[in-house]
Amino acid sequence: xxxxxxxxxxxxxxxxxxxxxxxxxxxxxxxxxxxxxxxxxxxxxxxxxxxxxxxxxxxxxxxxxxxxxxxxxxxxxxxxxxxxxxxxxxxxxxxxxxxxxxxxxxxxxxxxxxxxxxxxxxxxxxxxxxxxxxxxxxxxxxxxxxxxxxxxxxxxxxxxxxxxxxxxxxxxxxxxxxxxxxxxxxxxxxxxxxxxxxxxxxxxxxxxxxxxxxxxxxxxxxxxxxxxxxxxxxxxxxxxxxxxxxxxxxxxxxxxxxxxxxxxxxxxxxxxxxxxxxxxxxxxxxxxxxxxxxxxxxxxxxxxxxxxxxxxxxxxxxxxxxxxxxxxxxxxxxxxxxxxxxxxxxxxxxxxxxxxxxxxxxxxxxxxxxxxxxxxxxxxxxxxxxxxxxxxxxxxxxxxxxxxxxxxxxxxxxxxxxxxxxxxxxxxxxxxxxxxxxxxxxxxxxx
Amino acid sequence: xxxxxxxxxxxxxxxxxxxxxxxxxxxxxxxxxxxxxxxxxxxxxxxxxxxxxxxxxxxxxxxxxxxxxxxxxxxxxxxxxxxxxxxxxxxxxxxxxxxxxxxxxxxxxxxxxxxxxxxxxxxxxxxxxxxxxxxxxxxxxxxxxxxxxxxxxxxxxxxxxxxxxxxxxxxxxxxxxxxxxxxxxxxxxxxxxxxxxxxxxxxxxxxxxxxxxxxxxxxxxxxxxxxxxxxxxxxxxxxxxxxxxxxxxxxxxxxxxxxxxxxxxxxxxxxxxxxxxxxxxxxxxxxxxxxxxxxxxxxxxxxxxxxxxxxxxxxxxxxxxxxxxxxxxxxxxxxxxxxxxxxxxxxxxxxxxxxxxxxxxxxxxxxxxxxxxxxxxxxxxxxxxxxxxxxxxxxxxxxxxxxxxxxxxxxxxxxxxxxxxxxxxxxxxxxxxxxxxxxxxxxxxxx
Numbered sequence: 027x028x029x030x031x032x033x034x035x036x037x038x039x040x041x042x043x044x045x046x047x048x049x050x051x052x053x054x055x056x057x058x059x060x061x062x063x064x065x066x067x068x069x070x071x072x073x074x075x076x077x078x079x080x081x082x083x084x085x086x087x088x089x090x091x092x093x094x095x096x097x098x099x100x101x102x103x104x105x106x107x108x109x110x111x112x113x114x115x116x117x118x119x120x121x122x123x124x125x126x127x128x129x130x131x132x133x134x135x136x137x138x139x140x141x142x143x144x145x146x147x148x149x150x151x152x153x154x155x156x157x158x159x160x161x162x163x164x165x166x167x168x169x170x171x172x173x174x175x176x177x178x179x180x181x182x183x184x185x186x187x188x189x190x191x192x193x194x195x196x197x198x199x200x201x202x203x204x205x206x207x208x209x210x211x212x213x214x215x216x217x218x219x220x221x222x223x224x225x226x227x228x229x230x231x232x233x234x235x236x237x238x239x240x241x242x243x244x245x246x247x248x249x250x251x252x253x254x255x256x257x258x259x260x261x262x263x264x265x266x267x268x269x270x271x272x273x274x275x276x277x278x279x280x281x282x283x284x285x286x287x288x289x290x291x292x293x294x295x296x297x298x299x300x301x302x303x304x305x306x307x308x309x310x311x312x313x314x315x316x317x318x319x320x321x322x323x324x325x326x327x328x329x330x331x332x333x334x335x336x337x338x339x340x341x342x343x344x345x346x347x348x349x350x351x352x353x354x355x356x357x358x359x360x361x362x363x364x365x366x367x368x369x370x371x372x373x374x375x376x377x378x379x380x381x382x383x384x385x386x387x388x389x390x391x392x393x394x395x396x397x398x399x400x401x402x403x404x405x406x407x408x409x410x411x412x413x414x415x416x417x418x419x420x421x422x423x424x425x426x427x428x429x430x431x432x433x434x435x436x437x438x439x440x441x442x443x444x445x446x447x448x449x450x451x452x453x454x455x456x457x458x459x460x461x462x463x464x465x466x467x468x469x470x471x472x473x
Numbered sequence: 474x475x476x477x478x479x480x481x482x483x484x485x486x487x488x489x490x491x492x493x494x495x496x497x498x499x500x501x502x503x504x505x506x507x508x509x510x511x512x513x514x515x516x517x518x519x520x521x522x523x524x525x526x527x528x529x530x531x532x533x534x535x536x537x538x539x540x541x542x543x544x545x546x547x548x549x550x551x552x553x554x555x556x557x558x559x560x561x562x563x564x565x566x567x568x569x570x571x572x573x574x575x576x577x578x579x580x581x582x583x584x585x586x587x588x589x590x591x592x593x594x595x596x597x598x599x600x601x602x603x604x605x606x607x608x609x610x611x612x613x614x615x616x617x618x619x620x621x622x623x624x625x626x627x628x629x630x631x632x633x634x635x636x637x638x639x640x641x642x643x644x645x646x647x648x649x650x651x652x653x654x655x656x657x658x659x660x661x662x663x664x665x666x667x668x669x670x671x672x673x674x675x676x677x678x679x680x681x682x683x684x685x686x687x688x689x690x691x692x693x694x695x696x697x698x699x700x701x702x703x704x705x706x707x708x709x710x711x712x713x714x715x716x717x718x719x720x721x722x723x724x725x726x727x728x729x730x731x732x733x734x735x736x737x738x739x740x741x742x743x744x745x746x747x748x749x750x751x752x753x754x755x756x757x758x759x760x761x762x763x764x765x766x767x768x769x770x771x772x773x774x775x776x777x778x779x780x781x782x783x784x785x786x787x788x789x790x791x792x793x794x795x796x797x798x799x800x801x802x803x804x805x806x807x808x809x810x811x812x813x814x815x816x817x818x819x820x821x822x823x824x825x826x827x828x829x830x831x832x833x834x835x836x837x838x839x840x841x842x843x844x845x846x847x848x849x850x851x852x853x854x855x856x857x858x859x860x861x862x863x864x865x866x867x868x869x870x871x872x873x874x875x876x877x878x879x880x881x882x883x884x885x886x887x888x889x890x891x892x893x894x895x896x897x898x899x900x901x902x903x904x905x906x907x908x909x910x911x912x913x914x915x916x917x918x919x920x
Contacts, residue, residue: 039905424875458768
């Protein structure tokens with residue numbers, strides 16, 4: 027029987043950060059990570075292994091940080107947990123006793139049970155599994171026309187990458203626009219038009235009826251009866267928490283299948299924590315159960331879990347998922363932090379929105395200038411920033427993070443109006459026309 | 474006698490934003506701007522008119538926003554103010570009565586009185602004056618070797634631009650390193666080495682004794698006796714507040730020559746406000762008088778001044794200059810927000826610093842990846858972030874703004890450790906190795 031202080035199950039973003047944080051904070055404790063994969067894929071980098079990168083080996087989460095710190099990495103699979111004895115058993119018959127356990131089992135691609143043809147040859151999903159993805163990559167040369175089902179971030183990014191390497195790509199999205207759940211319509215539309223201009227065929231507003239074919243994929247049937255021929259189908263229809271182990275171990279799940287956790291990332295079971303895609307999330311503003319899965323959120327949760335293992339701290343709590351993310355198509359990026367206008371309205375907030383479009387250089391004549399648009403979603407009664415959306419160039423990710431920090435710290439538009447920002451001709455908008463502050467100003471004038 | 478509600482003297486960053494904000498907030502008020510220039514230069518863009526831009530016409534602050542809003546722009550010069558009668562007189566004999574006055578007269582290049590040879594032909598400064606700069610540009614083809622005196626942002630950026638168009642450039646800085654007042658030594662050194670590798674000759678740690686020549690510049694003498702030949706000398710030895718009009722009008726100045734203002738940007742004289750380079754500044758953390766002049770700070774001050782013209786608001790105050798800025802050399806940018814380590818120590822803060830170097834893409838194999846380093850300066854007793862420095866690629870400006878907002882909102886490293894940030898492979902660092910949070914973590918482990 028191996029005895030460890032901290033056992034982490036799973037080695038992706040949450041597992042990695044949980045291990046680094048636990049061992050970093052408690053160097054004398056024995057910290058072990060058990061994971062299935064010998065090489066772990068960088069989750070957000072997966073779409074890029076098909077085009078921008080040469081292969082999946084260029085998209086590996088390095089183990090050096092863990093190894094240097096003294097975290098033990100075991101390639102194995104935990105098959106059962108006894109939460110009373112605080113032990114686990116692995117597929118390779120290892121028994122481990124833990125003092126504290128962190129579940130970071132992640133998520134699995136959604137392959138809906140109702141979908142006819144889902145198990146035909148050449149139907150794929152995008153899991154965080156190197157062997158599976160390498161197998162798919164090795165088959166790519168056989169496919170001319172590929173249908174991608176689901177226009178979320180993964181679907182859009184995979185479509186763009188496959189298009190880039192010369193595939194004929196059709197993206198099918200049942201919502202009126204791709205990225206329509208992540209962004210407000212005008213921003214989703216901007217991204218959609220860009221994706222189309224880059225060569226991806228987009229079919230919107232209609233769901234998938236079935237996948238057609240005898241043994242192999244021959245095409246798909248849409249809900250409106252249209253048939254589309256294809257050599258392969260990629261299902262990017264969302265992800266579901268990987269909860270089998272937790273379920274079998276009687277660790278409570280919420281109604282969406284996520285492991286129940288509190289703000290310290292503790293499950294209701296003594297000494298068992300969870301973090302990342304498998305762990306319950308609540309929205310920062312609505313306080314409702316959230317299904318948003320992001321590597322960045324996973325890392326924040328993992329840090330919180332690991333910092334509360336042996337003593338709780340009220341200043342190291344997780345206050346709810348804000349949902350800060352971005353995507354990129356060529357030179358253009360799209361970012362969002364917090365609530366979109368449509369979600370805020372649906373949830374019943376009394377809001378006011380403001381928007382400003384400028385340019386991310388000053389003067390705009392400087393090379394590589396890109397339009398930069400910021401939209402703010404603000405609570406009317408308090409002026410508090412609930413959300414923000416950005417269209418821009420390569421600084422979009424960090425500008426979205428400025429908004430994310432503003433949301434987290436409870437800033438209002440009044441704070442933004444008097445806020446100091448830094449600018450430089452080559453790398454930011456002008457201080458006199460900084461879209462974030464101008465968007466706040468546009469609200470201030472009507473609030 | 475012309476009668477206006479709001480009169481703004483000066484048309485650069487502060488004047489522009491003051492006018493836009495005043496008229497935006499009070500559409501029915503008559504808002505007039507009196508400025509000397511027919512075309513106003515974008516101040517931070519000036520170094521780029523010599524190389525990256527074709528000419529100064531590509532670096533103009535547009536008047537369209539002002540005109541569309543209904544601000545009256547008068548090209549003239551105010552030569553006196555009667556603060557009792559609330560009137561001004563202009564060079565072209567216009568008399569204007571104001572209800573509220575905003576002084577936004579900016580700053581002028583420092584040309585030290587002690588400097589022998591400062592008035593020789595081919596000695597230049599970098600004022601915000603299009604005609605002067607155009608004249609200098611027209612002479613550039615005559616110069617082979619140019620000496621730039623002063624390695625602050627303007628000196629460094631001008632040196633790099635002149636080097637880019639094939640000039641032999643020598644930059645002289647009396648501090649041990651260029652940018653040494655803005656950045657801590659290791660970051661200044663990184664920038665210095667990059668500037669040298671790009672072809673600029675840098676002479677450090679020695680001041681300028683005199684400029685040599687009969688009628689025209691022939692060279693300079695350094696304080697250590699060295700003589701350097703040159704065809705032209707550019708003095709970038711800082712800027713001084715343009716306070717002549719205020720002084721003549723008995724509007725109080727502080728000991729550094731800035732117009733005295735309170736947190737609402739009011740001068741001690743009834744109904745007279747000031748904003749931008751000419752207005753007094755206090756450091757956000759040290760609360761000392763500051764001489765930092767930034768267009769971005771000027772814009773924030775101008776917004777505050779204009780929002781407090783007719784009624785004061787405690788939520789629209791200016792809480793002190795944080796000093797958030799960045800510079801750029803090729804693909805590399807350097808940013809700073811708040812206190813550097815050396816300034817914090819000099820001022821007597823009990824601090825602890827943390828640093829993390831990562832990469833601004835994930836995986837790092839993605840194209841255009843750039844190293845990204847964040848250094849945090851943190852108050853030991855509270856964990857509060859006093860400052861941050863960044864080396865990185867094109868997202869450096871906005872990442873520096875993330876730190877700037879963290880300082881303004883009083884975030885601590887504990888807040889950062891549990892903070893949510895958004896990431897994307899192509900435009901940010903990895904969530905598991907996001908340098909800002911890892912830098913906070915490195916402090917947390919030793920605090």
